Amino acid sequence: MITVNGKKEPFPEGMSVGEYMSRRNINPGEYIVVLNDEVIKPEDWAETPIRDGDELQILVMLGGG
Amino acid sequence: MNDPLVIGGRTLESRLFLGTGKFPANAMIPEVIRRSGAQVVTVALRRVDFEAQEENILNYIDRKNCILMPNTSGARNAAEAVKIARIARAAGCGNWVKIEVINDNRYLLPDNYETIKATEILAGEGFVVLPYMSPDLAAARALVEAGAAAVMPLGSPIGSNRGLKMKEMIRILIEEIELPVIVDAGLGRPSHAAEAMEMGAAAVLVNTAIATAEDPPGMAEAFSLAVRAGRLSYLAGSPEVSRYARASSPLTGFLRD
Known part of the structure; x- marks a missing residue:
């Protein structure tokens, strides 16, 4: 299992961050991706594997005061 | 007017900082920024809600003309605030951060x-x-020691539009703290912002009062003018207040001896 934005999901075995995002129709640079507390830059998505037990956060900058 | 504000090595002409929450449409934000004259703009970091079709606010902020200041809203302790700040910087939002640690949901x-x-x-x-802080002198001194670039006491609770309820405490910070004092939160009218600037605040941060006005760009401009007026008044030196009248015209008339 992995955790994505706080929710458990089946482990997408053999997938990179890039492949996972592509499956969810997320384009590089659209959102901020944090894997186990580390920001993964868009240019590194394709080369970063997802491992069983990983915690993935998909974040966005919104309006705030 | 050559009266720049220097924070973190950056020279700012505008003393109005703008928050970007609660606007009826993100498309309005470029016009609001333009009419406010703001050069420092706050944003917030959140998990994507895939059902809400959220837009990246950065698409509406021209970073050539503005310093981004991500806030740490949502943090309930120092460790969470630090985590948010590090993510924002690693994601390319620069190295300015507004620390906001809140445990109290009501106020x-x-x-x-x-x-x-x-x-x-x-x-x-x-x-x-x-x-972002409660205006307390000991805490402000500790923030100076901790390496803050400015302190941002609240005027009144966030989004309350109640104005400068903490005025006397903020006045003490302005007197005693060497860093810029930026009044953040609760300023609901341009006159509140002018009042803060008149007493020597270095700047103000406004969000709700602009974002929830009927005409946000118009209100942004009104705040911009009020901040400038308040600053000019402070620099010009307000005369003292007197209990009794002091004639502005000569009282030695010619009608009587």
Whole structure:
């Protein structure tokens, strides 16, 4: 299992961050991706594997005061 | 007027900082920024809600003309604030951060103790740290020691539009603290902003009062003018207040001896 934005999901075995995002129709640079507390830059998505037990956060900058 | 404000090595002409929450449409934000004249703009980091079709606010902010200041809203302690700040910087949002640590859901009052701890850690990592705080002199001194670039006391609770309820405490900070004092939160009218600037605040941060006005760009301009007026008044030196009248015209008339 992995955790994505706080929710458990089946482990997408053999997938990179890039492949996972592509499956969810997320384009590089659209959102901020944090894997186990580390920001993964868009240019590194394709080369970063997802491992069983990983915690993935998909974040966005919104309006705030 | 050559009266720049220098924070974190950056020279600012505008003393109005703008928050970007609660606007009826993101498309309005470029016009609001333009008419406010703001050069420092706050944003927030959140998990994507895939059902809400959320837009990246950065698409509406021209970073050539504005310094981004991500806030740490949602943090309930120093460790969470530090985590948010590090993510924002690693994601390319620059090194300015507004520390906001809040445990109180009713009044959204900041936790000064956790704020000081987060400030110390992040200033040590090279961030330009602007902490949102309750106006308390001991806490403000601790923030100076911790390496803050400015202190940002609340005028009244966030989004309340109640104005400068903490005025006397903020006045003490302005007198005693060497760093810029930026009044953040609760300023609901341009006149509130002018009042803060007249007493020597270095700047103000406004969000709700502009974002929820009927005409946000118009209100942005009104705040911009009020901030300038208040600053000019401060620089010009307000005369003292007197209990009794002091004639403005000569009382020695010619009608009587």
